[in-house]
Amino acid sequence: MLWCVLVLIGGHSEVVVDSSLTRELALAGSSAPRSVLARQALVEVGYVGFDGKPHRGQLVVDRSLAREVRAIFAEIERARFPIARAIPAVAYGWDDLASMRANATTGFNHRPVAGTRVRSAHARGRAIDLNPIQNPHLGRDRLGLTYDPKRPGTVVQGSAVVRAFKSRGWRWGGEWRRSQDTMHFEKP
Ligand SMILES: [Zn+2]
Incomplete structure (x- = not known):
């Protein structure tokens, strides 16, 4: 919760908070089995918004990836690659299309491939x-x-964003042979 303190003492250099859920709320109503839910971590990430201001959001990912997701987003933030908002899928009723329409950057969502x-x-x-x-x-x-x-x-080939993920063993959907999914990164 360091960023809360920064907001208070920062004064004019305000941080925009896009999401501040508890872990329990971030997983509420998911159809995932209990064993999968138990593995999910709520990760706080910082990024530059499309408004050029520092933002704070949240992502739900498997707990084994929490640390590197924080590091990846720190790299993305340093590159000043803008992110609209990082808000867990629960905020959109676990509806993939609704979170996409809101331009939300999301991780965990217990759903099939569209x-x-x-x-x-x-x-x-x-x-x-x-x-x-x-x-x-x-x-x-x-x-x-x-x-x-x-x-x-x-997200474009060879960019800082793609490097931040790929250098940690993630794959970018934009490099898939059939139907490139340019928003998508995954760790096998
Ligand atoms: Zn995806």
């Missing part, structure tokens, strides 16, 4: 979607979005 019955890596808290509005799943986008590498907040 349009299939296959469990996504999100269902185990081993995937993160970044700025879904700027980074559509090409060919499978359900919101009529476009991918423009020049637009702020867009």
